[in-house]
Amino acid sequence: MTPVLDLDRVTRIHPGPPAVTALADATLRVGRGEYVAVVGPSGSGKSTLLNLLGLLDRPTSGVYRLDGIDVAGLGERDRTALRGGRIGFVFQSFHLLPHRTATENVMLAQVYNGAPRGGRRAAALAALERVGVGHRAHALPTTMSGGERQRVAIARALVNEPAILLCDEPTGNLDSATSQRLLSLFDELHAAGLTIVVITHDGAVASRAQRLVRIVDGRITP
Template sequence: MTPPATDSPAAPPVIALHGVGRTHPGRPPVVALHPTDLTVHRGEYLAVTGPSGSGKSTLLHLLGLLDTPTGGRYELDGIDTAGLRDRDRSALRGHRIGFVFQSFHLLPHRTAEENVLLAQVYNRTPRRARRAAALAALRLVGLGHRTDALPGTLSGGERQRVAIARALVNRPSLLLCDEPTGNLDPANAAAVLDRFDALHAEGFTLLVITHDPAVAARADRRLLLRDGRLTVPEVV
């Protein structure tokens, strides 16, 4: 399995935020994310850190097309997401973004292969191509030998790797990870982070949202989100 190819050397960034912000109505209104500019190019590995309540979930929901900004413009792969119908947003999200969460969200009575296969059903992947793609994704995360295993027989790290394979199977432009090691012990967390390093080396674009400085240290670019403002962290 290979990452999505660029159409030309001048291909647009995967993420381009232009003054994107999110304010919740109320008396007074609550600013969850101040107007933000951010560019993430294909193949980058970016980490966003910040304390609880800093706006990380808001940023995740906006980047993942799970919510809409109240100001600014968000372009994903050069596509202006403003004004898209819900159906078009869902299709864009399904084709261009892979999600990895703290919880694995695997179906317990389905094998690793079947859990990955199911991610393709909603993407209208031809039936005869689904199994080959699922197996390729599992091999990419080092689980080609556990395709028939049920989640209950896998370690926490292996279950997270199945979730990563499921996120990758549709060859998304962006792998968006939310506290991906939060439920893992140190050994399994290190194994998952090693896998992210390998995916980065393969050319995949990763954006990891975390509160853990050790997780963020693996990325080649780090940003700090505090009080809804995205900044470059100070080097101590």
């Protein structure tokens, strides 16, 4: 089966002076339906890896295939379209617009992805129901708890039915009880077949994953 994510000897060098090798000769394959945690100390290259996987940055060398597509030769328009259709992002900060309802925040992901206007609201409502906050569909983020806001952010990430969910410290702004409920949601999504990659420094978050990948000084150790 074709991996959803396939990094083959990827290096990312930030130009200097002096030049900094943020990721070195990295090889990583994530199969469809896997749940992978990437762990490492601060400055280890986790953010660089996330930016490359999410098509927010380009490798200096090496090959990256996303869902079987070699992204190296793609222009920015094609990269943006691929990112919007194949990747759902969940960040530590929820990045919700405070004066838009939960439904409207989720619908924005469809606007940027060019989804047909007629089905956007129904798809957004279905995504909110899927993550357990359908009852908050008409609420503003300013009236929600942190856990509810993160679930809305996850609904936004899922509404375009991505091939993979990329999560960057998703529990970083949540208390321990809310974090556990969010991790249980990830367990449910994974059980339903979703491919999940979580970037984290939290051992409790990493322990829920199916596979652990370590990164130290820009080098990946499967």
